[in-house]
Amino acid sequence: MPLIDRDDCALVIIDVQSDFYPPTRLDVDRPRFHEMVRRIVWITSVADRLGIPVVVTEEDPDTSGRTVPEIRDALPAKAVTLPKNAFAVWDNPQIADALEATGRTTMVLVGIETDICVAHSAIQLHHAGKRVVVVDDAAYSPGPAHERGLRRLAGWGIETLSTKELFYDWVRTIEGADAFHDTHGDLTVPPGVRL
Numbered sequence: 001m002p003l004i005d006r007d008d009c010a011l012v013i014i015d016v017q018s019d020f021y022p023p024t025r026l027d028v029d030r031p032r033f034h035e036m037v038r039r040i041v042w043i044t045s046v047a048d049r050l051g052i053p054v055v056v057t058e059e060d061p062d063t064s065g066r067t068v069p070e071i072r073d074a075l076p077a078k079a080v081t082l083p084k085n086a087f088a089v090w091d092n093p094q095i096a097d098a099l100e101a102t103g104r105t106t107m108v109l110v111g112i113e114t115d116i117c118v119a120h121s122a123i124q125l126h127h128a129g130k131r132v133v134v135v136d137d138a139a140y141s142p143g144p145a146h147e148r149g150l151r152r153l154a155g156w157g158i159e160t161l162s163t164k165e166l167f168y169d170w171v172r173t174i175e176g177a178d179a180f181h182d183t184h185g186d187l188t189v190p191p192g193v194r195l
Contacts, residue, residue: 001159004133004169010104011047012089013040013056014111014118019065021142029142038191039138039163040110041074048076049184050170053102057084057095059117088120090128099125106131108166110138115149122158136160163191 016037047054054076056067061083066072075081080098089095099107107130109118118139122132134153141149150160161169171177180187 001131003172004106004108004166006050006052006170008104008106008131009047009052009108009170010099010102010106011043011052011054011108011110012099012121013044013054013067013071014089014109014121015057015059015064015084015113016040016068016071016111017058017061017064017066018068019063020059020112029140033140035191036110036112036138036140037068037070039135041070042187042191043108043110043135043138043163043166044071044074044076045187046167046170046180046184048074049180049187052108052170053104054079055089055095055098055102056081057089057092057111057117058082059084059087084117086120087117088124089117090121090124105129106133109134112139113141113145113149114139115141115145115152119149119152122153123156126156126158131159133159133161133166135163135166137162 056079058067082095082098084092086092107125109122111118122134125132136150153160171180
């Protein structure tokens with residue numbers, strides 16, 4: 001597969017909602033969950049600065065709450081947030097329409113849960129002819145479910161990469177990276193990455 005072309009990408013943030021998990025369910029994985037949120041905020045900020053469209057989904061928001069405040073605060077003004085009832089984003093007509101309206105054919109997926117909504121979304125988008133990329137360190141399921149979800153994606157031939165890899169695909173060159181960092185000094189290194 002070729003490198004990811006930022007001019008053909010849409011960022012899809014799946015179901016990172018305030019009440020998705022009961023507090024006791026996150027006790028063990030809280031640091032990993034918060035690291036994922038920090039990475040999504042960073043990716044969203046980079047996407048905004050690069051003009052990459054952002055679509056946000058919220059599964060059953062009356063029960064699971066809204067997108068967490070940290071991510072909401074980072075969303076570009078033109079970001080679209082839509083409710084989701086089917087696990088796969090593509091199986092929700094309003095969301096599918098929003099993705100088509102971006103004019104992009106590469107869907108970059110982040111969010112929860114790796115083994116269900118992210119996997120279902122990736123598989124259905126792939127089946128619909130989209131190039132699908134899942135950012136594995138910006139996706140989350142508790143415990144071993146995360147790795148199971150990544151294995152399922154690999155079985156379908158769906159690409160996974162890290163936040164750092166995504167950034168360098170988007171900027172492509174030393175000059176591109178330097179220019180981005182010079183202009184956006186607050187976004188020099190993805191959260192959790194040591195250079």
